[in-house]
Amino acid sequence: MSASEELKLLFATDGSHGSAAAEAHACVLAKSLGASLTVMSVMEFPPGMDPDYAVNRLYLDDLMKEVTTKLVDLKARAVALGVSVESSLATGIPSEEVLAVARTRGADVIVVGTRGKTGLEHILLGSTAERIIRMAPCPVLTVPVKKQSVDGGPNTAESSATLKRILVAVDFSDCSLDALEYGALIAQRSNASLKLLHVLEPVSYGLDFTLPRTAQRESSKRAVMKRLSDLVSALGSAGLDSDSLISGGLPADSILEAARAQSVDMIVIGTHGRRGLSHALFGSVAESVIRRSSCPVLTVRNAKLPSSHRRVLSGQSMPINV
Secondary structure, X not given: OOHXXXXXXXXXXXXXXXXXXXXXXXXXXXXXXXXXXXXXXXXXXXXXXXXXXXXXXXXXXXXXXXXXXXXXXXHHHHHHOOOOEEEEEEEEOHHHHHHHHHHHHOOOEEEEEOOOXXXXXXXXXXXXXXXXXXXXXXXXEEEOOXXXXXXXXXXXXXXXXXOOEEEEEOOOOHHHHHHHHHHHHHHHHHOOEXXXXXXXXXXXXOOOOOHHHHHHHHHXXXXXXXXXXXXXXXXXXXXXXXXXXXXXOOHHHHHHHHHHHHOXXXXXXXXXXXXXXXXXXXXXXXXXXXXXXXXXXXXXXOOOOOOOOOOOOOOOOOOOOO
């Protein structure tokens, strides 16, 4: 792969112990993909406050020293792992600054933790990670904090960061197939296996058990199995190890259960909407998966694939009426 085709990862961190797991996964993903890594921190400074005011300036100077030290240490750890890394420091609103750097540097993936210094998952996800996911020009990898990283630091989290098994949620929509294509790209470069999951929702299949309805459900299930088989065959033709799974139930619950049962290292899920995640979708599926997952979740809204990547899937987009 030429240098011009090198993938670019952007890892946004607050330098806390809670970000150690995200750091470990960012480094593992960068190394697996042969990607460069930009590590950035944002010194949060509310708009409207005068940075030249003496007290504010003292605060910013002290914060800059602290953040710079953490960035230098993080950079050294990444370099020791064989990752090409540079750092960036910004002042402002975290989500806005991260998105600005992602666009300016042409990031292919943004990596963020879902819990920071406060430990308040709801607040962080709602104010920072969620906005990044909604507006990002590329896929976003959200990494939950690991309990052992709170006491063990980055090295402890590093030992648990692997990328061998990837679960991709597939409903045959364009966005889910884009997510699968991106999952295939990661699997190709990291030698990971792919597990394709399709969820048969109870609401879609009804609760009546009349023969006509039962026949329709069985016909739809056979169609799903055929589509999954075609996808697995296409992935196999590209040299990828993959298989499929059909589950019944609520999408988020089924995705999380499959991830636990299969002991996957990453969940990949597509997101709808030209302007980002609609509130309904984010609230009902993607957000629930991100909040409750014990492994990293890659949300793909804009599948920014390198020009050298040969698409594994073609002509596969065709919804199944169920």
